[in-house]
Amino acid sequence: MTETNNGSRAAGAALIAGGGVFFAAEFIAAAAWTDPPYSYTHHFISNLGVHGPVTAFDQFMYSPLAWVMNTGFILFGVLTLGGVLLLRGLPGRRRVVMIGTAVLLAAGGVLVGLFPGSGDDGTADYHGLGALLAFVFGNVLAVLIGRAHRFLGITRGLGRTLVACGVLGLLSIGAFAGTLASGAGILIGLAERGIIYPFLIGFIVVGAALQRRVRT
Template sequence: MSENVLQNAAHHQPRSSSAPGNRRAGTVLMASAAIYFSAEFIAAAAWTDPPYSYTHHFISNLGVHGPTTAFGQFMYSPLAWVMNTGFVLFGLTALAGVVLLRGLPGKRRRLHLLLAVLLAAGGVTLGFFPGSGETPADGVDYHALGAFAAFLGGNVLSILLGGAHRALGFSRRLGIGLKVAGVYGLLSIPAYLAVTASEKGILIGLVERGIVDPFLIGFLVLGAALRRT
């Protein structure tokens, strides 16, 4: 982070309130991504017969205990509860991190909060409605709704956070990185839908992670930068 950016942030934001608040926000944003990646790793490591594949299997399979078969994939996640708990905690923690951010103007802050709520709602919905392929009684696929809420909320939020680098006091380079991560994630959504519609499922897990992992990594890097602000 350049010295000029820090000086500008100091002129526009009260150091006694904004900087400590954003350091806390940075810690919480890092925690949200860490919760997700930890839950994913633990649940995937417990899936050994046959081994879980990060490139072949859907992410949501980790939240389905099974054993069952859906969408052409065998699902058996012994620690499904870990992944589902991770979905819920990750979403709520990301929301808390955005709530703690200081320095955003009123309208921009409300927009950031709206997207964070969308992301959190998606995470909670994923946790409570595993993607087992079973049709709900009311015919609504809540798991799919939760997934796309998280996809859109997380990636658009990443883009907006990148555009707020001056207000939040981190480098323009990181701001560009956050925007690239969000755009890449959004462009991966149609690729994911195309692979899913093909019913061949070639590298579907890898494509789906192209939607989620970039903005999560962005949260980690942004959180570290805010902690240094």
């Protein structure tokens, strides 16, 4: 197997693992939060990283397995950056821009994981910065990967899907901010997931496509 194929296979595995770790950590941490049950539509994702019990930002936070979610945040960022670094076939300028974007995304994941958003420890600003970096640059990265489809050996249709995922996520930032500013808190958790889930799923699908391309 050529070095290029090895790199593509490793890149695909890292992208799959990055998204998979996030979803697995979220599911495990949410399942452990039972009194009262965690709500995917009402609670912030970051709440899963706060052990508590504490009330902040008008939400009760009590995550018995907060360390699982915080580890997931960090590993997601690091693995996604690793996947981008391992991508093969990108021209120099595209590669630099994509790696820079992935670095900012990874920094966001690490900040969110290291500084839980409970608001009671003086680190809320770091957490907020990390969330903003992850929100914006995760979706920008999806757009960049989608637009580079011909260099990466993935289909044009999948490339367009990745671009659509990124655009949807960026638009969802506005919906999330509007819901947050209103103070109503209605479906705020769902609005936040509209920012993150599309690009996470996109990374997993691209990773799987790279794996299939290598095998064939």
